[in-house]
Amino acid sequence: MGLLKKEMGNMNKFNAFMKSASALLLAVSMVITAVPADAAKAPKLSKAKLNLVVGAKKKIKVKGNGIKKVTWKSTKAKVASVKKKGKTKAVVTAKKKGKAVIKATVVSAGKKKVLKCKVKVRNASSQPTEAPIVPTSAPTADVPDYTPAPTGPTEVPTETPVPVLDENNLAVANYPTIFSDVPDCDMIRVGGNYYMVSTTMNMCPGAPIMKSTDLVNWQLLRYTYDTLKDDNRCNLTNGQHMYTNGQWATSIKYHDGLFYVGFNSNGNGYYIYTTDDIENGEFTEYYTSRGFHDGGLFFDDDRMFIIWGSEGTRQQIELVDNEGGVGEIRTIGDGQKSVTPQGWGLHEGCHAYKRGDYYYLTFIGSPAGRWFRTQICYRTKDLDNGPWETQVVYSGSTYEYGTGLAQGGWVDTIYGDTYCILFQDHDAIGRIPSIIAVNWDIPGYEDWPMMGTYDDNGTFIRDRADQPLKIRLNDSGEEQYVVDDDDFTYEEGQDLKVVWQWNHNPDHDNWSVTDNPGYYRIYNGYTVNNIWFARNSLTQRTVGPKMTSEAAIVTDGMKPGDYAGMVALGSDYGMIGVKCDNNGNRYIFQGSGGCDKSAPSNTIRENATADQISGDTPVYLKIEYQFRTNNSGSDRAQFYYSLDGSSWKKLGNDLSMRFDTGTTFMGARTWLTSYATRNAGGYADFDYYKVY
Numbered sequence: 106m107g108l109l110k111k112e113m114g115n116m117n118k119f120n121a122f123m124k125s126a127s128a129l130l131l132a133v134s135m136v137i138t139a140v141p142a143d144a145a146k147a148p149k150l151s152k153a154k155l156n157l158v159v160g161a162k163k164k165i166k167v168k169g170n171g172i173k174k175v176t177w178k179s180t181k182a183k184v185a186s187v188k189k190k191g192k193t194k195a196v197v198t199a200k201k202k203g204k205a206v207i208k209a210t211v212v213s214a215g216k217k218k219v220l221k222c223k224v225k226v227r228n229a230s231s232q233p234t235e236a237p238i239v240p241t242s243a244p245t246a247d248v249p250d251y252t253p254a255p256t257g258p259t260e261v262p263t264e265t266p267v268p269v270l271d272e273n274n275l276a277v278a279n280y281p282t283i284f285s286d287v288p289d290c291d292m293i294r295v296g297g298n299y300y301m302v303s304t305t306m307n308m309c310p311g312a313p314i315m316k317s318t319d320l321v322n323w324q325l326l327r328y329t330y331d332t333l334k335d336d337n338r339c340n341l342t343n344g345q346h347m348y349t350n351g352q353w354a355t356s357i358k359y360h361d362g363l364f365y366v367g368f369n370s371n372g373n374g375y376y377i378y379t380t381d382d383i384e385n386g387e388f389t390e391y392y393t394s395r396g397f398h399d400g401g402l403f404f405d406d407d408r409m410f411i412i413w414g415s416e417g418t419r420q421q422i423e424l425v426d427n428e429g430g431v432g433e434i435r436t437i438g439d440g441q442k443s444v445t446p447q448g449w450g451l452h453e454g455c456h457a458y459k460r461g462d463y464y465y466l467t468f469i470g471s472p473a474g475r476w477f478r479t480q481i482c483y484r485t486k487d488l489d490n491g492p493w494e495t496q497v498v499y500s501g502s503t504y505e506y507g508t509g510l511a512q513g514g515w516v517d518t519i520y521g522d523t524y525c526i527l528f529q530d531h532d533a534i535g536r537i538p539s540i541i542a543v544n545w546d547i548p549g550y551e552d553w554p555m556m557g558t559y560d561d562n563g564t565f566i567r568d569r570a571d572q573p574l575k576i577r578l579n580d581s582g583e584e585q586y587v588v589d590d591d592d593f594t595y596e597e598g599q600d601l602k603v604v605w606q607w608n609h610n611p612d613h614d615n616w617s618v619t620d621n622p623g624y625y626r627i628y629n630g631y632t633v634n635n636i637w638f639a640r641n642s643l644t645q646r647t648v649g650p651k652m653t654s655e656a657a658i659v660t661d662g663m664k665p666g667d668y669a670g671m672v673a674l675g676s677d678y679g680m681i682g683v684k685c686d687n688n689g690n691r692y693i694f695q696g697s698g699g700c701d702k703s704a705p706s707n708t709i710r711e712n713a714t715a716d717q718i719s720g721d722t723p724v725y726l727k728i729e730y731q732f733r734t735n736n737s738g739s740d741r742a743q744f745y746y747s748l749d750g751s752s753w754k755k756l757g758n759d760l761s762m763r764f765d766t767g768t769t770f771m772g773a774r775t776w777l778t779s780y781a782t783r784n785a786g787g788y789a790d791f792d793y794y795k796v797y
Contacts, residue, residue, distance in 0.1 A: 148172055148211045148218060155207075155224045157185070157199035165222060166194040167209050174212040176613060181205035181385070182599030185224040189597070199226040204385040207598075210613060217335070223387055267519055268297070268579075276319035276576040278540045280503045282526065283323060284649040284732075285587050286535025286772025287315075289354040290526045291401075291456060291514035293364075299516060300357060300383055301526070302329075302366060303538075306771050307351035308606035308644065309333075312366060314357075314383060319578040320516075320524055320540055324586040325603050329355075329366045329378050329388055332610045338372070341609045341638050348637075349770040352376075354399040354454055357514075367402045367411065375400065375411070403457035405464075405488060414452045414468055421488075452481070454512035463552060464488045467498070469512035478502075478509030480527060482554060499556035501568030503529065503539065510570060515543055515554060522577045525556055533675045533740030533762035534649045534732045535772015541570050588645050588652075590795045593618050593625045601643075608642040608776065616641040624659070624790035629667060629781035634708050635698055636672055636680065639780035645796070647773045649732035654775040657750065657792035658683065661721040665689050666783030668696075668709065671726045672776035673742035676700055676768040679760035680709065680778075681726045681744035683718060685787070691718040695744045695757025700768045708782070713757040715746060723792060725750045728775060730762075740773070 148169035155163055165187075167175050177187045177195045184203035187195050197207055207222040289304040301315045301323060312329035333352070337345040355368040366388070367377040374394040380386040400413040412421045452468040459465075463484045470481040480499035485491050502509050508530045515525035523543035528536045543554045544565045557567040558574050589604045595618045615630035627641045636642065647654075656671050663669060663685040670682015679697045686692070693715040698707065718724060725747040732740050740762040745753040762773055779789035 148213050148220065150209060150220045150222050152222050155185075155197060155222060157197070157224065157226050159199050159201060159226060159228055161199045163197045163199075164190070164194060165197055165207065167211055167220065168193075169211075169213060172211060172213045176210045178208045178210070178598040178600065179205050179224075180208070180600055182596045184226055186596055187598045197222075197224060199224070202226055202228050204382070206387055219331075221387065270520060270577065271579050274579050276321040276578050276580040278321045278574045278576055280570055280573075281529065281531070281537040281539045282321060283538050283585060283587065284534070285537060285646045286774075287323075287538050287587070288528045288536035289399075289454065289512060290528060290538050291355060291357050292516040292526060293357050293359050294516050294518065295359050295383075297519055300326075300364075302355040302357045304353055304355060304368075305351075305606060306349065306353070306769065307339075307347040307609055308771075309339075309610050310606065311352045312355050312368060312378070314366075316384070317581065317583075319581045319583075320518075320526075320576050322581050322583040322585055324583060326384060327603060328606075330376075330390065333370060333373065333376070335610070339610045340612070341640055342631075344638070346637070347372075347609060349767065354512075356400065356402040356456070358402045358404060360404045365402055367400065369396050369398055369400055371396065377402075399453040399455055401455035401457045401466075403459075405459060410457070412457045412466060413455045414466070456514045458515070461552065462486050465554065467515075467554075471509075476508075478511035478527075478529065480511045480525075480556060484553070496550070496553050498554050499525075499527065499541070499568060501557070501570060503570050510539060510541070513538065518578055520577055523554065524576065525554070527556075530764070531649075531772075532733060532764050533773045534647060535764060537649075537772075539570055540574065540576070542574060588648055588796045590793070591625075592623065592793045593791065594623050595619065604645050606644050608644055609640070612640045621790050624792055625777065626662075626788055626790050627669070627777075627779040628788045629664070629779055629785050632666075632781050632783065632785055634782055636668075636674070636678060636709070636776065636778050636780065639778050642672075642776045642778040643791075644774045644776045645794075647730050647732075647775060648796070649730075650734045651732070652730045653795075653797050654728045654730070655793075655795040655797070656726050656777060657723045658726060659721050659723050659790040659792060660685070660691055660718060662788040662790065663691060663779075664781065664784055664787035667779065667781050667787045667789070669779035669789035670777075671728060672778055673728050673730065673744075673760055673762065673773060674769070674776055675740075675762040675771075675773040676765035677760065677762070679728075679742055679744060679758070681728060681746060681756065683724055683789075684711070684714075687783075692716070693718065693724055693746050693756070697758060697760060700765065715754070715756055716748065722748070723750075724748065725753075727753060730773065732773075742773075 148167050151166045175193050177189050179185055179187045183200055185205040186198045187207050189195050203226055205224045209220040211218045287303045290301055292301045299317045305311050310328035310331045314326045315323040316326045317323045337343045338347045350371040353369050358365045363379050363381055364383040365379055369375050375397050377391045378388040380388045397411045397413045400411040403410040403412055452470055454469045456467045466483045468481050470479050471477055482496050482498045483493045485493045510527040510529050513527040515523055517523050524540055525543050526538050526540050528538045531537045541556050543556055547555045558569045559565055589602055591602055597619050615628040617626045620626050633639055660683045665685050665687050667685045670680050672678055672680045677699050681695050683691050684694045694711055695713045696709040696711045698709050727745040729743045742760040744757050745755050747753045777791050781787055
């Protein structure tokens with residue numbers, strides 16, 4: 106497995122951390138490295154933590170030698186904004202009560218490092234919090250190679266008293282629950298709030314976290330990490346990429362006051378992030394180079410596990426707390442078979458639970474000879490030694506689509522009911538989730554999580570998800586939030602709306618929303634041949650069954666050989682936008698391309714051209730999506746342009762869209778992109794983005 110190492114800033118800090126956290130390591134062996142002698146010269150922030158009252162201002166600066174450039178951002182500019190003052194200094198202004206993190210991206214000695222300062226803002230009448238200043242966490246590129254230790258279990262807090270359920274205001278789930286690409290769902294409840302994680306592969310920021318109070322109306326809340334690694338694959342440089350990889354099948358747990366988010370990154374290893382405040386808190390990152398495919402986190406009293414499986418086997422890793430807080434990884438049961446495979450294949454997507462006397466593991470499987478998503482459950486009263494029993498707990502689909510539902514987590518509500526969110530392969534739009542009911546008391550299946558729905562008379566029907574389901578939680582009145590409009594009006598340092606993700610790691614030196622205020626500007630800092638390798642492409646999900654994406658673009662900054670516009674991308678892609686020919690003339694065009702992610706030299710196929718553009722004339726772009734709602738029909742995108750924003754003309758070829766596990770492994774998305782094929786230095790400005 107190789108040696109793992111942890112960089113804590115200095116050995117005193119490391120020893121203090123180990124004493125207080127009793128940390129566990131995902132490792133067979135470990136090397137502790139001392140801090141280099143010149144560490145004092147490395148860049149660091151003058152403040153690691155600020156406690157401010159509303160209206161207060163505080164200076165902050167980066168200390169160190171050889172600093173070339175510092176850029177500042179706030180994770181919550183409406184709570185605490187940051188404004189640059191000189192080469193290495195900035196001023197933090199407390200705007201309103203809440204928490205924020207000030208990020209300083211420092212370029213020094215040819216390397217980029219992100220420094221962080223936690224900010225807590227209180228109202229003027231509040232008493233100050235006497236919290237000790239703590240060191241900032243390590244930057245993403247230099248992550249610690251161990252996993253934190255769990256302590257004794259703690260009961261999940263609930264409201265006291267339990268709110269009275271209004272039977273006349275129940276949430277109602279239709280199918281699908283979210284008509285968008287939100288796969289690999291896992292959920293927890295903390296009090297009356299439900300938190301869900303899913304997969305967005307190579308997109309950054311990643312590991313999205315959603316929140317709901319009724320299990321039906323989910324709002325995208327935040328992300329677990331900004332970037333994973335700073336290398337060629339994650340940066341789309343030197344012809345390398347992370348398509349179909351990145352962040353997979355996230356697991357979430359709440360234990361002893363901490364939230365744990367863990368996932369496997371194919372080709373990278375396994376990551377675990379922890380925080381005591383999942384809505385606003387800073388995450389601490391832990392990492393091992395060893396991978397655990399679709400591993401599920403699990404706590405059993407003072408023991409912590411990662412459990413995963415494949416082809417009818419169960420593999421279980423326990424993180425062992427040794428003297429001094431240094432742990433090791435060991436396999437329990439030597440990857441023993443938990444059941445005879447019984448002709449079932451593809452045991453992955455593990456979720457692990459303890460309920461009553463039983464331990465439960467759930468996986469996705471499929472019958473031999475055909476692909477049909479099926480939820481399989483194992484249970485035992487002895488996690489280490491078995492024996493294990495097995496049961497198919499769901500083998501059904503929705504009334505309009507026959508590909509089966511499987512792979513997801515369950516959660517108990519504050520009223521004692523259990524629900525599970527599974528997902529379904531739905532062609533081009535991706536893998537879409539639906540909520541189903543769980544019944545533990547079916548005669549002959551007692552203490553098994555049998556899944557299905559309830560009819561209007563309250564009768565439970567197994568393996569069915571073909572009608573609206575009343576959830577025994579009061580309707581929150583919220584709307585689902587997975588896509589949004591944007592006019593790109595932002596303050597300096599303010600994060601983009603949470604619905605946006607970049608394709609791979611962004612290059613923060615080559616995009617801006619303040620260089621031309623009210624526009625998202627992409628600078629073409631590199632030359633590439635197609636959109637697969639165009640950096641700073643900004644993306645949003647699509648939503649079915651129909652959706653329109655609209656944008657406006659100003660192109661007077663383009664150079665010969667540049668392309669800019671809006672893209673519909675699933676496996677193949679289609680683009681509507683502006684091209685600048687070798688003579689510097691700009692034309693509206695529509696083009697398309699195939700799965701060229703492994704062929705950086707392939708260029709876009711130009712299907713049609715239209716009006717020539719001069720000066721800063723805006724061009725309005727539109728893509729209309731149609732996603733099938735049954736096993737017939739087709740998924741397609743059509744492309745339009747306008748010179749006034751009201752009179753639209755169709756251009757070029759329709760794009761026949763599909764889902765492909767070998768291309769992106771994601772549902773269709775809309776991209777805003779700009780790239781240079783001849784010379785770097787050009788740019789394009791996006792005025793707005795709308796969805797309807």
